[in-house]
Amino acid sequence: MKYDVIVVGGGPAGLAAAVEASKNGADKILVVERDQELGGILNQCIHNGFGLHYFKEELTGPEYANKFIEMLEQTNIEVMLDTMVLDVDEDKKCVHAMNKKNGYMVLEGKALILNMGCRERTRGAIAIPGDRPAGVFTAGAAQRYVNIEGYMVGKKVLILGSGDIGLIMARRMSLEGAKVVGCVELCPYSNGLTRNIVQCLEDYDIPLYLSHTITDIKGDKRVEQVVVQKVDEKNQPIPGTEITFDVDTVLLSVGLIPENELTRAAGITMDPRTNGPVVFENMETSAEGVFASGNVVHVHDLVDFVTAESQKAGRSAAAYVKNGETEDQTYIELKNGDCVGYTVPQKVRPSNVDKMVEVMFRVRNVYKDVAIKVTSGGEELASFKREHMAPGEMEKIVIPKAFLEKVKNGEITVSVEKVGA
Numbered sequence: 001m002k003y004d005v006i007v008v009g010g011g012p013a014g015l016a017a018a019v020e021a022s023k024n025g026a027d028k029i030l031v032v033e034r035d036q037e038l039g040g041i042l043n044q045c046i047h048n049g050f051g052l053h054y055f056k057e058e059l060t061g062p063e064y065a066n067k068f069i070e071m072l073e074q075t076n077i078e079v080m081l082d083t084m085v086l087d088v089d090e091d092k093k094c095v096h097a098m099n100k101k102n103g104y105m106v107l108e109g110k111a112l113i114l115n116m117g118c119r120e121r122t123r124g125a126i127a128i129p130g131d132r133p134a135g136v137f138t139a140g141a142a143q144r145y146v147n148i149e150g151y152m153v154g155k156k157v158l159i160l161g162s163g164d165i166g167l168i169m170a171r172r173m174s175l176e177g178a179k180v181v182g183c184v185e186l187c188p189y190s191n192g193l194t195r196n197i198v199q200c201l202e203d204y205d206i207p208l209y210l211s212h213t214i215t216d217i218k219g220d221k222r223v224e225q226v227v228v229q230k231v232d233e234k235n236q237p238i239p240g241t242e243i244t245f246d247v248d249t250v251l252l253s254v255g256l257i258p259e260n261e262l263t264r265a266a267g268i269t270m271d272p273r274t275n276g277p278v279v280f281e282n283m284e285t286s287a288e289g290v291f292a293s294g295n296v297v298h299v300h301d302l303v304d305f306v307t308a309e310s311q312k313a314g315r316s317a318a319a320y321v322k323n324g325e326t327e328d329q330t331y332i333e334l335k336n337g338d339c340v341g342y343t344v345p346q347k348v349r350p351s352n353v354d355k356m357v358e359v360m361f362r363v364r365n366v367y368k369d370v371a372i373k374v375t376s377g378g379e380e381l382a383s384f385k386r387e388h389m390a391p392g393e394m395e396k397i398v399i400p401k402a403f404l405e406k407v408k409n410g411e412i413t414v415s416v417e418k419v420g421a
Contacts, residue, residue, distance in 0.1 A: 002108045003078075004321045005314075006095050007031045008085050008262065009115035011040020012303050013294025013310040015068035017113045020314030022075040026321050029077045030107065032097055034084050038072070039065035040117055041140070042303065044147045047168055049195070053304035064303060088112065090266040090287035111317040114263060114277070114285075114292040115310065118256035118299060120165075126254050128160075130217030133224070139165040139253040143172065152176060154249025158226050159183045160214050162190040162197070164301060164392075166253020171200035173251075181245050182207045184214060184228050186235060189366045191255075191392045193301055213237065214250070223248050256299045263292070273342035274298040280331065281348045281357045282316035283309065288325050291317050298344050298360070301394055305360070326352050332407050337373070337415025339364050341391070348412075350404045357399050361414060363389045369419050372397055377408030385419065 004026040007018045010033030018031050037043065042050070045061030052058060055067065072079070083099040095107040120138040137145075137153055143165060145151040157173050159166045162185040170180045183201060188211045190197050201208050209228065215237050216227035230241035258276040269278045269286035276297040277285040283293050293313035294306045328351035334343040343361045367389045374382040374397070381403045389395060397414070404412075 001105060003028045003030045004109065005029045005111045005113060005317045006093075006107055006109035007113045007115060008088070008095065009033065009040065009117060009294075009296070010035070010038040010079065010081070011115060011117050011294070012042055012065060012068065013115035013117065013296070013306050014040070014113070015065070015072060016307040016310035017115060017291075017293055017314035017317070018077050019068060019071045019075065020311040021113070021318045022077055022314075024315050024318035026111075026318040027076075029075075030109070031072075031077060031079045032083050032085055032095065032107070033079065033081050036082050038069050038079065038081070044140075044144045045168075046147050047172070050303050053302065054307050061303075068307075085262060088114070088262045088266040088290075090268060090290055093289055110289065110321045112290045113310075113313050113317050114290065114296055115294050116259040116262060116296045118295040119259050120252070121255045121257055123252060126252075128214050128217060130214075130227075131219050133217070133219035133222050135219065135223035135248055136217065136250045137252070139163070139169045139251045142249075142251050143169055146172060146176060152178070153251075154178060154247075156181060156247045157249045157251060158214075158228075158245050158247045159251045159253060161185060161253035161255070162192050162208065162392075163253040163255060164192045164196050166251060167192045167196040167200040169251055169253070170206050171204055174204045174206070178249075180204070180206050181247055182209055182228075184209045184212045186211070186213045186231060187391075189390060189392075193392055194390070209243075212243075215242070217250065223250055226250055256295065258296045258299065260296060263296070266290070271342065271346055273336070274344065276344075278346045279344060281345050281352055282319075283313035283345070284316060284320075289317075289320050291320075298342065301392065305394065305396075309360075328352075331410070332404060333411050334359065335411055335413045336361065337375070337413040339367065339370075339416035340414050343414050348404065350401065350407075353401045353404060355401055357401075357404070359397050359399060359414060361395055361397075362391055362393075363395065363416055364391065366390045367416060367418075370416050371419050373413075373415050373417055374399060374403070375413050375415070376406065376411060379406070379408070381406060381412070389416065
């Protein structure tokens with residue numbers, strides 16, 4: 001079973017990558033998806049707000065996914081649903097997978113694109129103390145129960161974390177008739193998009209408790225009470241600030257982790273800052289001919305950005321199948337300076353850049369009236385002003401190819417400075 005391009009994952013990233021690879025001349029393409037239908041996380045995101053950048057119209061998650069599924073159906077791309085990928089062999093670019101119909105398979109591709117997405121951080125990962133009753137869900141699991149399975153998860157709800165899924169579920173639970181008593185956030189700022197804070201909390205009069213966290217969950221068979229405390233600058237609970245909420249459900253929106261078990265097992269170089277693979281400007285990983293895009297590389301906040309990044313990976317995979325690896329492997333390393341959490345891509349090969357390279361990154365805190373500085377060897381290459389920056393919103397800058405030729409020591413640093421500092 002040999003293919004030009006094998007795409008692991010049939011969510012928004014996988015769909016965009018496969019369609020773009022087909023448009024750019026890859027003949028035999030296979031999409032492997034472990035769920036029973038294509039679309040990934042979008043199938044349970046029935047709220048609107050998708051597609052504003054890419055399609056220039058407001059769509060729900062399933063509508064956005066369906067547009068790409070229709071594009072895919074107009075090509076000769078093969079799809080394997082209900083198929084679990086067990087292992088990725090980076091040397092031969094083999095994918096070991098199995099399903100009920102074909103059993104164990106070894107699929108060989110000239111190029112691979114990894115699009116496994118994210119999973120949610122759980123209660124165990126953040127070690128919330130207290131009893132272990134029923135009624136503690138991750139926000140995404142609750143979203144699936146309510147939107148797809150049709151089950152109501154609770155009547156009186158407290159949400160920990162202000163990630164976008166948690167904010168959207170605060171609104172969803174309110175619309176379904178539950179009482180959302182509040183949204184509790186450890187940081188002194190929200191981790192969600194500003195539009196979600198307004199549309200999901202403020203419009204529904206749901207209080208947001210910044211610099212607070214859950215310090216105890218009480219209950220026998222089901223959650224009965226949750227104790228919330230204010231935290232200091234070191235995120236330690238302050239005695240005497242306890243607030244007790246009588247609730248039957250706790251939803252956790254405490255971050256997403258790129259799902260990279262396959263990537264690590266293949267021996268691909270990982271970036272501890274993003275928890276995803278280190279990628280070049282064309283989304284290629286450290287393994288030749290193996291590309292990655294979407295939330296498996298770094299957590300995005302808009303699916304439109306996932307689509308753009310995955311199309312780049314699809315084009316690059318098709319070009320690799322056609323032309324092979326770029327001969328000039330000289331690269332510049334991108335480093336994060338002050339106030340910047342990470343950069344993607346982490347490496348840039350100037351010979352592979354046509355006109356410019358897009359750099360995505362997130363900041364560490366909320367900043368106002370700042371400048372994004374791009375420097376190399378102490379010299380400033382570019383500066384971009386921003387009025388407002390927050391960790392919940394991904395930033396993008398464009399570095400022209402001409403600037404790459406001025407780089408010293410093979411390094412570029414992206415940092416954020418106060419204007420006039």
